[in-house]
Structure formats: C-alpha cells, structure tokens
Amino acid sequence: MEIKLKLNGKAVAGSVEADTPLIDFLRQKGCYSVKCGCDTSNCGLCTVFLDDVPVLSCSVLAARADGHAVTTLEGLQEEAADFVGFIADQGADQCGFCNPGFVMNTIALLRENPDPTDDEIRAYLAGNLCRCSGYEGQLRGIRAYLDSRKGKGAQNGN
Amino acid sequence: MMTIQNYVRPQTLEQAYELLSKNRRNRAVAGMLWLRLTGGSIQTAVDLCDLGLDTMEETDDAFVIGAMTPLRKLELAPGFAAYTGGAAARALGDIVGVQFRNLATVGGSVFGRFGFSDVLTLLLALDTEVELYGAGRMPLAEFAELPQTTRDLLVRIYVKKTPGNVAYRAVRIARTDFPVLTCAASRLDGKVRLCVGARPGKAMVLDLTEAAAGGLTPDTVKSLAEEAAKQILTGSNSRGSAAYRSHLVRVLAERTLSQVGGFGNGD
Numbered sequence: 001m002e003i004k005l006k007l008n009g010k011a012v013a014g015s016v017e018a019d020t021p022l023i024d025f026l027r028q029k030g031c032y033s034v035k036c037g038c039d040t041s042n043c044g045l046c047t048v049f050l051d052d053v054p055v056l057s058c059s060v061l062a063a064r065a066d067g068h069a070v071t072t073l074e075g076l077q078e079e080a081a082d083f084v085g086f087i088a089d090q091g092a093d094q095c096g097f098c099n100p101g102f103v104m105n106t107i108a109l110l111r112e113n114p115d116p117t118d119d120e121i122r123a124y125l126a127g128n129l130c131r132c133s134g135y136e137g138q139l140r141g142i143r144a145y146l147d148s149r150k151g152k153g154a155q156n157g158n
Numbered sequence: 159m160m161t162i163q164n165y166v167r168p169q170t171l172e173q174a175y176e177l178l179s180k181n182r183r184n185r186a187v188a189g190m191l192w193l194r195l196t197g198g199s200i201q202t203a204v205d206l207c208d209l210g211l212d213t214m215e216e217t218d219d220a221f222v223i224g225a226m227t228p229l230r231k232l233e234l235a236p237g238f239a240a241y242t243g244g245a246a247a248r249a250l251g252d253i254v255g256v257q258f259r260n261l262a263t264v265g266g267s268v269f270g271r272f273g274f275s276d277v278l279t280l281l282l283a284l285d286t287e288v289e290l291y292g293a294g295r296m297p298l299a300e301f302a303e304l305p306q307t308t309r310d311l312l313v314r315i316y317v318k319k320t321p322g323n324v325a326y327r328a329v330r331i332a333r334t335d336f337p338v339l340t341c342a343a344s345r346l347d348g349k350v351r352l353c354v355g356a357r358p359g360k361a362m363v364l365d366l367t368e369a370a371a372g373g374l375t376p377d378t379v380k381s382l383a384e385e386a387a388k389q390i391l392t393g394s395n396s397r398g399s400a401a402y403r404s405h406l407v408r409v410l411a412e413r414t415l416s417q418v419g420g421f422g423n424g425d
Binding site: 001017018019021039040041042044047053054055056058059060061063064105108109123124125126127128 | 159160161162163164165187189190191192193194195200203205207251252254255256257258260261333334
C-alpha cells in the first residue's frame with residue numbers, strides 16, 4: 001500500500017506492506033538515528049514523534065502514520081544540540097546506542113515540562129533503557145543543562 | 159512477528175463492526191504494542207484510529223473514556239486524578255514508559271483482559287461499565303468474565319463518579335517491568351471491594367461489603383487482608399511463586415484497605 005506523510009517537515013511517500021513497522025519505513029528513508037533495541041516495545045531506543053507525541057516506532061504500523069507528521073532526531077538537530085553536550089560532559093554515554101532515544105524523549109519532556117524536578121525527569125525517562133551507565137550520568141547532564149539555562153535566564157534578566 | 163495481509167481504517171463504527179464480523183482472522187488494531195512479539199496471521203487489520211474514540215469526557219456523573227484513549231491521557235486527566243485520589247497515576251505511571259503509554263489504549267487494556275493489567279485492576283475497583291457496539295452497556299466485572307471474541311467492538315468505558323475513595327498499589331521487580339501483583343481497594347457508596355491482579359491470572363474481585371459492615375478499622379482490615387490472602391487464587395511464574403504472591407496479597411490488601419479506611423497512606 002502507498003502511504004504519504006510529513007517526515008521531518010518534508011512530504012514523503014512510499015510503498016509499505018500492511019505489517020511494516022514505522023521504524024523499518026523510517027530507516028528505509030535514511031533516518032538511521034531510529035534504531036531497534038529490543039523489539040519488545042520496552043527500551044525506548046526507537047522513539048520518534050508522531051504528531052509531536054513521543055511513541056515507539058517499533059510498535060506503530062507504518063500505515064498508521066499515513067497522513068500524519070513524523071519527526072526523528074534528524075529533524076531536531078538544533079533543539080538536541082542545546083543539551084547533548086551537557087550529557088557528553090557527564091560521560092553519560094558509554095556505547096551511545098541508547099542516546100537517540102534518550103535525546104528524543106528528553107526533548108519531549110522539556111517541551112511538556114520546561115522545568116522538571118529530578119523525580120519528574122526519572123519518571124519521564126523511565127521508558128528509556130541504558131545497559132551501560134546506570135542513568136545517573138544522563139540525569140546529571142539534563143540537570144546541568146537546566147541549571148545553565150536558568151543561569152542564562154538570570155544573566156539576561158529573565 | 160504477526161503478519162497482516164490488509165490494513166483498513168474504517169470511518170464509522172458500523173464499518174468497523176462489519177469488517178470484524180466478516181472474518182475471524184480480521185482483528186481490531188488499537189495501541190499496536192508488542193507487534194513483533196505477537197505471532198499469528200491477520201487477514202485484515204481494522205485500525206480504530208479514525209473513529210474519534212481517543213477522547214475522554216467528564217460529565218456530572220461519569221468519566222466517559224473512548225476506547226482509543228491513550229493511557230497517558232487517562233494518567234494526566236486532572237478530574238480523574240482527583241476522583242481517584244492519585245490511584246490512577248499509581249496504576250498507570252509505571253507501565254513501561256511515556257512513549258508506550260502514548261500508544262497503549264484504555265480500550266486495549268480492558269478488551270485484552272490481560273492478567274498483568276494494572277488498568278483492569280484499577281477499573282474493576284471503580285464503578286465501571288463498558289459499552290460494546292450493538293450490545294450496549296454492561297458492568298466491567300461482567301465483561302471481564304466473558305470469553306474473548308474478535309467480533310466484539312469495545313466503544314467506550316464509563317467510570318461513574320460514585321462517591322467514595324480508592325487506593326492502588328502494585329509490586330514490581332523493576333520499575334517498568336510487568337507487576338508481580340496488583341491490588342486496588344475501594345469503598346464506593348458503602349460498598350467495599352478488593353481487586354487483585356497479576357496473580358498472575360486476570361484480576362479477581364472480592365466483595366467485602368458485608369465483612370466490612372462494622373467499618374474499616376485497623377483490626378477489621380487486618381482480618382480482611384488475611385482472609386483475602388486465603389481466597390485470592392495465586393500461581394507461580396518467573397516473577398514470583400504462588401506463596402510469595404499470596405504473601406503480597408495480604409500485605410497490599412492491608413495497605414490499600416487501610417488507606418481506604420482513612421488510617422493509612424498505603425505504604
């Protein structure tokens with residue numbers, strides 16, 4: 001079947017089987033930040049935005065995305081660039097495999113709640129699994145980013 | 159992974175029902191979770207996403223929840239959170255992750271009647287009815303006992319605003335894992351109920367109204383919890399033994415009933 005959707009702001013079309021998962025379609029379109037970690041709807045690595053809502057692309061049929069807007073990390077480079085340096089500074093990434101999912105879901109969190117507490121960060125990112133780091137590095141990175149943003153706000157008199 | 163031959167998005171409930179009735183291998187599609195874990199072959203996947211069932215409405219006497227309402231929307235609904243005194247957030251907040259709960263639907267959780275379902279456990283403790291296309295409304299407890307067929311079409315879930323309170327607790331090995339045991343207690347309009355799920359079977363409901371007729375005092379709650387541990391059937395799986403689950407039934411029943419009785423915080 002033919003589907004048409006908006007991918008990272010651009011109109012795209014493609015032919016998919018009825019049971020093609022969205023993740024496979026997105027990788028065919030060159031969005032390699034979207035990776036398959038678990039195949040069990042559990043790890044958060046394949047997170048994309050479907051109409052600005054974070055979802056697991058391994059668990060959405062590509063056909064469901066027909067007529068909708070899909071955003072991957074490739075389309076959010078500027079927004080991501082704001083805080084990924086803070087995560088790297090904390091050594092939060094070791095193998096880095098989980099990083100795109102973490103970044104996508106952190107963007108979703110900060111859009112929904114621009115000033116989260118540590119517990120709110122932990123709760124929101126609970127669906128993103130990391131086998132290397134124990135999560136504290138990511139938490140420290142996000143906290144450092146938020147603190148720096150507050151600092152800038154104070155400097156600007158906001 | 160399951161295979162799907164055709165994919166259709168019906169525009170009316172009637173079209174969806176017709177498609178589901180036409181062939182036993184046609185299946186309704188809602189949250190789509192665990193696509194790759196699920197085997198089998200579907201002739202036509204009937205996606206319910208265009209039927210306008212993803213909304214939740216609060217009326218004077220009920221919460222009317224469309225079957226396609228994502229769990230996350232239910233979790234964040236301020237009216238429902240207030241009515242359940244935070245029990246909804248407790249029941250929903252540890253289900254995998256935000257991305258999962260943005261996809262998983264209330265209808266899918268109810269229709270699936272999964273043993274591990276936090277949602278079913280909570281809703282069974284409330285005054286809940288379901289609406290099936292064509293068949294009308296029936297109490298959730300009745301629906302939960304019906305055998306699953308591919309031809310029923312769940313449209314809405316009604317949680318009546320019966321005055322009272324509810325408490326929810328679950329035990330998990332890890333925060334976002336399936337629960338080892340789920341437990342919800344309620345006292346609604348004088349009726350006292352205890353629901354226990356993830357036994358690992360589907361949630362069981364105990365009507366404790368008579369046993370609690372003298373009021374929910376600490377002593378009554380203790381004996382009700384001990385009795386519940388005897389009455390609730392438990393089994394073993396990789397997450398816990400039957401004996402461990404029965405122990406948890408007593409502990410969680412005591413905590414939730416204490417909270418409902420107004421002399422505990424559930425912890």
